[in-house]
Amino acid sequence: MLRFEISSQGATPSPDKTGTRTLAVNAAFLKDIKDDNQDLKKLLDQITPITRHRQTAANHWPELIALLSGLRDQLALHFSLEEAYGYFDDAIISSAELSTTAEKLRSEHSSLFASIRDLADQVSEVCSDRPEQVNRLIKRFDQFRRAFEMHEEGELKLILDFLDDD
């Protein structure tokens, strides 16, 4: 069984001698990271309405270029913080299922970051007066946004499941 000792530094799993070495989640830290990520939320709230329609996107193209660069940088920080403080390597837990889910979610960071990095590069190469290029870009952003939202929901569920497992 996974036990968390909550301190001002976050939650620390207590070793269980019968458990197996695997990946666990520092639920308190992971939650703090998510709660404090106002900048990320603000960026997504700015980008999403702009990319809902092609003409709106075309009218805000220079702004969109800056916002996608900002989102790329913010996500680099976001994923680094989560990986540095939110997940444990070699923690000792008994639930193989939660460990597998944690490993899968952590491994999604690299592909999500590659997607936003490519989008931030591509947006500056698109001619905003070429509807098909604009459409392609905003469709790719929408796919990225959905994948990122599913990832975030998965991590929130993982936090609750880990705390529940105590």
Ligand SMILES: [Fe+2]
């Ligand atoms: Fe994450």
